[in-house]
Structure formats: structure tokens, C-alpha cells
Amino acid sequence: MVAGRFDLEPRAAADRGTRNGERGRLSSPTGARLNVQAMVTERVGPDTVWMPFHFSGRWQGADMLAYYPSGAAPIVRGEAVNTATTYGYDAVTMMQESKTTICNVEKA
Amino acid sequence: MARMKFVCDAERCIECNGCVTACKNENEVPWGVNRRRVVTLNDGVPGEKSISVACMHCSDAPCMAVCPVNCFYRTDEGVVLHDKDICIGCGYCSYACPFGAPQFPSQGTFGVRGKMDKCTFCAGGPEANGSQAEFEKYGRNRLAEGKLPACAEMCSTKALLAGDGDMVADIFRNRVVKRGKGAEVWGWGTAYGSRQAGQPAGAKS
Amino acid sequence: MKKALVIVAAATLLAACGERVQTMGAAVKPGSAAFNGTGKAFVDPGWKQGDKTSWESHLRARGDNSQNEYSRVN
Numbered sequence: 040m041v042a043g044r045f046d047l048e049p050r051a052a053a054d055r056g057t058r059n060g061e062r063g064r065l066s067s068p069t070g071a072r073l074n075v076q077a078m079v080t081e082r083v084g085p086d087t088v089w090m091p092f093h094f095s096g097r098w099q100g101a102d103m104l105a106y107y108p109s110g111a112a113p114i115v116r117g118e119a120v121n122t123a124t125t126y127g128y129d130a131v132t133m134m135q136e137s138k139t140t141i142c143n144v145e146k147a
Numbered sequence: 148m149a150r151m152k153f154v155c156d157a158e159r160c161i162e163c164n165g166c167v168t169a170c171k172n173e174n175e176v177p178w179g180v181n182r183r184r185v186v187t188l189n190d191g192v193p194g195e196k197s198i199s200v201a202c203m204h205c206s207d208a209p210c211m212a213v214c215p216v217n218c219f220y221r222t223d224e225g226v227v228l229h230d231k232d233i234c235i236g237c238g239y240c241s242y243a244c245p246f247g248a249p250q251f252p253s254q255g256t257f258g259v260r261g262k263m264d265k266c267t268f269c270a271g272g273p274e275a276n277g278s279q280a281e282f283e284k285y286g287r288n289r290l291a292e293g294k295l296p297a298c299a300e301m302c303s304t305k306a307l308l309a310g311d312g313d314m315v316a317d318i319f320r321n322r323v324v325k326r327g328k329g330a331e332v333w334g335w336g337t338a339y340g341s342r343q344a345g346q347p348a349g350a351k352s
Numbered sequence: 353m354k355k356a357l358v359i360v361a362a363a364t365l366l367a368a369c370g371e372r373v374q375t376m377g378a379a380v381k382p383g384s385a386a387f388n389g390t391g392k393a394f395v396d397p398g399w400k401q402g403d404k405t406s407w408e409s410h411l412r413a414r415g416d417n418s419q420n421e422y423s424r425v426n
Contacts, residue, residue: 083191228383291387292389318422
């Protein structure tokens, strides 16, 4: 179980020709295009993906490794999901409203 | 006489990995080693069960039996520990252990294994109790501080029990009686198909 | 020819005489037992360092308090 990933249901993965561990591209109405590793699991429904937040190191598909001071790059580099989450923010912390973002998933 | 044991109640484990995080944090475990891991069966479907696995501190430890330099020893409480100064990093203990408890750090050059590292039941090692040397090599010695292993104390659902075998068995037996079934993923019933309380006849209990 | 064979046979049979002993020295020395404590004040209060029964009962009480909720509910 890789931490910087998104969860994809087996039927949805088969529809997109994505296998466990391969990369997928998530695009959302905000214009974000995330390149994340797919974990194929039955935890989510066929029309749902799940992605953890608090990851960084990739920006819209590009690996940011070169921008980190040497030795300081996070070992696990994932996409920042809040570039893709749609409107709905906590008034104080600006944390995204969870479970309301729509996105399109395709094989990267 | 305290005989230290781990029991993971698979009925309560929610795969939060709190035990994994607690252990890694408390003992500053080297990169590439996971002293404790959570194994999940039937992920995502009804009947999903998770169980937390680390060194079981076996009475007849296979790791101790195969070590060519005899670096293992058992304390009076039944905790299996080893001496990293004697360890030669051969890896035999890792092959012998059915739980995959002895592990080697991943940062050696040219694949050099380095010293074996494994769950110590938070009981440190041969160095002086609570010393800096003991912490750097083996992690925190919580038993010498009068505490129980970090993983069990941090478990969010109290699925993972650790401590004196009698006490742990009492707690688990209490739970089994109260809810009518055991863990359903380990035990005599799972291995040999015998009936446990509340299970239909012939089912894999 | 026969003399050479005798010499080779003798060398083979006596080869182990010059070997050094390969057993290890002392085995691992187990550290101090856990009930002896750490000798410092930064330990869980409520038990006496060095006293085995005190340590055991303290651990049992701690385990019961932290891991067994049936003593408090239901």
C-alpha cells in the first residue's frame, strides 16, 4: 500500500486499462491534472476514487525532485489533492470539503 | 511470574496502523524495517479482517535456533532479544521466522544487510536499561520504565493486547464471552475447523 | 610413484592437525532484567525499581487500566 496513491475499483480500473501500481491521471473541474499511482481495491465503489491529502513532491504530473535541496526530498512523493478538490472550504482552516469533488480518471 | 505475550483481536482491528506508527516513532526504527505490520484479508469486501503482526516472542524461537553466532537470548519474561554487536547480518533468522519478524535495514551500500532489527517487546537489549546506547541500537526500553509496549498502548480499539499472558488471556476471554465469538482468523478453529461459540456447524470459524 | 602416493595420502590424512579451533568465545550476555528499572527518575511512577513483584503488579494494573474497558463499562 503506497501512501501517495489513489484507490480505484477493479471494474473501473479494467475499463481504463489500469493495473495495480500503474499511474493514472485525475482531472477535476478546477483544471488540475494529477498524476498518481493507482491502487486497485474493492474498498471504493465503481464510481468513486479516494485519495489521501498531505502529500507533495509532484505538481500537476511533474516530479519536483529537482527543486528540493539535496537530501531533503520526501521519500514518498505524491500529488497535492487540494489542487483538484472543488469548492467548499472550511471558513477558518480552508480545508477542503471532502467527498464532494468530481473528477475524471484515465490511464496516465 | 510475568510471561509477556501479544494478542491481536482481529475482530477489533480496523487497520488504522496506529501500532505501526507508534512502534516506528517510539523506537526510531531504521529505514526499511517495519517491526510491526498490519495484514488485511479480504480488503474491501464484507468479512474484511485485519491483524497486527510483529515478533511473537516464541517459546521455541526458530530465529534463536538457527543463529550461527548465538546472538539471541530470552529474558525471564519470555521476551526474545538479540545482541546487535554479535549479529553478523547473515539473514538466517529472517528465513527461519514464520512471521517475518527479523528484518534488515535497506540503506546498506551494495545490498549489505547490516544488523538485524526486530520487535523487542519494548524491552531494549543487552545494553544498560534506559541508556542512550540501548536506545540507539534497540529502541526504547519501556518495560524497564514500568510501561507496556507502545503498539498496544497506542491501539485505538484495543485490538492489540500486550502484557502478562494471564492478564491478556483474561481480557480476551472476557471479550469472547461477551460478544459470543473469537477472532475468526486465527486459533484452533480456523486451523482445524472446530466449532467456536456461535459459529454454524462446519463453517470455517 | 608409490612414494609420491604415500606422501599425498599422509598429507591428506594429517591435514586437520594444523587447524585452529573455530568455536566462539562467550555467548551473548543478557542485559539487566526489566524489573531493575533504568536507575533514573523518568519512569512510570507507582512501582519500586529493582523490586520484581512491584514491577509485575504495576504492569498488570497498567494493562488492566489501559487495555481492558470491561472493568469500567458493561
